[in-house]
Amino acid sequence: MHMENENIKKIMHVLRHAPHGTIYTYEGLEMILIMAAYEQDLSVVFIGDGVYALKKNQDTAGIGIKGFARTFMALDGYDVEKLYVDKLSLEERGLTEDDLVVDVEVLDAEVIGGLMKEQDVIIHH
Amino acid sequence: MHMENENIKKIMHVLRHAPHGTIYTYEGLEMILIMAAYEQDLSVVFIGDGVYALKKNQDTAGIGIKGFARTFMALDGYDVEKLYVDKLSLEERGLTEDDLVVDVEVLDAEVIGGLMKEQDVIIHH
């Protein structure tokens, strides 16, 4: 058990782009779903326009692109439970936790900075 | 002569990206050089980080990418003489006309806005 833990890596995915205008958040989510199967210590952080990916009531039918906000709701089933949102990013966009499709932990930048420091791998999308 | 003038279009190219980090300014310049052969009424405007494309003393050998600042000096030979630079963009970057590889006309945003309004075609790079 101890040895197994030593092989577990802390991997953080940082989503910073708005959805739909670019593919980064969508393909980021695809990456997170695959990595979730590998039983590493995954976390996902939403910073800047990345918080918009979690916004409720997105309907992409009119732009002809597949929506994926609901896929974030599936992360829990993959044991990806560490979802962090940058407080200032949320506030600056006039959003609250109630506007988001999933439960997240809203944290100050300093706290997120501390979590970043603990990671073995950080991937920005 | 009058009929010919009626067929001449006013085409403005707007360069807004820094050189080297992306290809937009370089491929923009390639487009301008081709269009110059078509005897239209061409102008080139440098706004925002686009002004950096004109900066003197660029040496791209170390990053392994072809430099092209000097190519702007060739525009005159192609009868592309309308080179405009946004005054605020230059000032914000701590640059003056002396820092640039070619002679340009430094204009206020309002004046450039007026020139834009006269165009038949505007292409941002």
Add this chain to the structure above:
Amino acid sequence: MKIGILLKEGPYNHQASDTAFKFAEAAIKKGHTVDAVFLYNDGVTNVTKLMDPPQDDRNIATRWSELSQKHGFEVLACIAASKRRGINDDVLVQGSAITGLGTLTDIAIRNDRLVTFGD
């Protein structure tokens, strides 16, 4: 009205191609002529037939191919930009072609509008 379209980003990675396509459809629906779609920068990768997206997603190359053939316009990729990015005649979808920037100049001159989409 005769409209030319300039598309400066590749498929999927940016919404530009989607917006340009919806715009072209709407223009045609309103009775306008889409004269040509010119591809520049990474935009040239919009017309590779090697594209093979998931079945439940749009196929951007096929979609441009069908719209252009149905309405008699071409989707034209800049040759210099294409060569840099591995696009050549062998991989083009029907309705598309590779050409020079002179063609874009002609498009800019002969159309009432040139509308640009990109990043």
Add this chain to the structure above:
Amino acid sequence: MKIGILLKEGPYNHQASDTAFKFAEAAIKKGHTVDAVFLYNDGVTNVTKLMDPPQDDRNIATRWSELSQKHGFEVLACIAASKRRGINDDVLVQGSAITGLGTLTDIAIRNDRLVTFGD
């Protein structure tokens, strides 16, 4: 030290591929092992042999091909990202391959560092 590289933008359009390449060269020169270069998003277009830039410019696909073969690592393109963008086995340069995101996970786990380059 064992280093993995993640490259998220295509060639020429962004400097990312150039910086990643110079970084990989420098790491090797300093005695480190480049374990693999993984291509994601538009990054998958770095390894198409159809690329044909001007003769006085660098050939980015060839350059990755040569470096990877000389130093025994692979340049791996994500299959889902590749399919969207028209990259398949037929167009790959030597030294590259198409694989899944599980491989990236392995790369992230087994290396001392994963360094990302992109837009």
Add this chain to the structure above:
Amino acid sequence: MLHTINKSPFENITFETCIRFLLPGDPVLFIEDGVYAVQAGNRFSAIIANVLITNPVFALQPDLVARGLTVVTEGVQSVDYEGFVGLVEEHQVNSWL
């Protein structure tokens, strides 16, 4: 002249750059990620309100809906793709990529 903006004002300077060059009367159309600028009650709402004094402001409805933006700054008009074409019929286009 129709000005289009497709970048989020939170991440990119394009929005602020474009409005420096606007002439009174010229319409502005927000598309793609640009539509976040017109979300009601955000920190760009005052700037949008100011632009609206002299210029008509539009946002592409399908892009608003795709992003779950249901309430836009007062005075901003929604258009669909045909409305976008309608604006292009009336004006030359200046796409601030």
Add this chain to the structure above:
Amino acid sequence: MLHTINKSPFENITFETCIRFLLPGDPVLFIEDGVYAVQAGNRFSAIIANVLITNPVFALQPDLVARGLTVVTEGVQSVDYEGFVGLVEEHQVNSWL
């Protein structure tokens, strides 16, 4: 943790976002268009000077030279690609794309 920034601070918010998450002591490396941030005497010089109080700041020399930036804000250190690798030897990497 090594933070890298590759976007121009004049056009993109990445620079400002990154420094909000910096912990004291962690090095910051500017690369590609990011190096415009450290040009001496521009409007980001004061912010860079402030970061330098708590964090070492580096810029990739080949990117500076490519852009004709000869004078950088005092205290900013230049590194070549091997210096970049050296920083990666000492730190995990946080690339703010």
